[in-house]
Amino acid sequence: MEEGTSNSPSYCCRTEDDYGVLQWDTREDCEVRQILDRIADKWSLLVIALLDRHTMRFTQLRREIDGISQRMLTTTLRQLERDGLVRRTVHPVVPPRVDYALTPLGGSLHKTIQALVDWTEEHQSEIAAARTRYDHEAREKIN
Amino acid sequence: MEEGTSNSPSYCCRTEDDYGVLQWDTREDCEVRQILDRIADKWSLLVIALLDRHTMRFTQLRREIDGISQRMLTTTLRQLERDGLVRRTVHPVVPPRVDYALTPLGGSLHKTIQALVDWTEEHQSEIAAARTRYDHEAREKIN
DNA sequence: CTGTATCCATAGAGATACTG
């Protein structure tokens, strides 16, 4: 996790590119890059998308997210909790009951994530068509 | 790339969850899931974010995206091209010149991606604070 | 310049078993 290259947390500063357009920083040690890498994660994205509105229990999330392993769900939830996006509530009962919910910060992120999901749903057929076209043309070039 | 498990392209259909809330499909073979996995990719996201407005050449992208290898840039661009998000233009000159630009479809995706980047920039300090808090509390529990 | 083609290391992720 620690690269050891830079000591200070490098804040992202927008700079001008060759075209004079205000461009966001893409340096690897840039904090925004690191956060994006975390958010733009297969499982994180699904968890945040699912946690909209209602709280959910561990097993419930596990059931809903087809294909996730117990380990990855635990890891993902811990990261999201650490980033302040998800709140974990342990109820001292037997058997244990743990609830997960979005924090206000997580809720605000949910909006943009949902927009991404919506975009995907809206354009899935276009993408599927593009893929078919591409694969078809690729075959033709071989023959 | 080919899973071989299902033959027909399974379209995502929204279903109702336990709460009666309209929930999007999270099945692993769901097409939306697959597209999201592709888009919510470290490098894809950066490429789309950078290709806003102006076209860019291969080396130019390579320079801007700190840390990307030649192989990953090629792979990422091919996937984006296949998905119809990026247009690749080869100029028949020596030395070769190849331009990359967003398609209209890619342009529409860029908007939501940019929203994600903007969100990250706006809230990076909150996330950083949350991490510090979390790590601090974790240390206390050990002692 | 813009790529392929290989080889190889490693982090991500699955499977399994065990615990409070």
Place this chain on the structure above:
DNA sequence: CAGTATCTCTATGGATACAG
């Protein structure tokens, strides 16, 4: 139920060399 703790394995991705 909601996790840890291991072990293992594979896919991802870096490094390098070569080519049109």
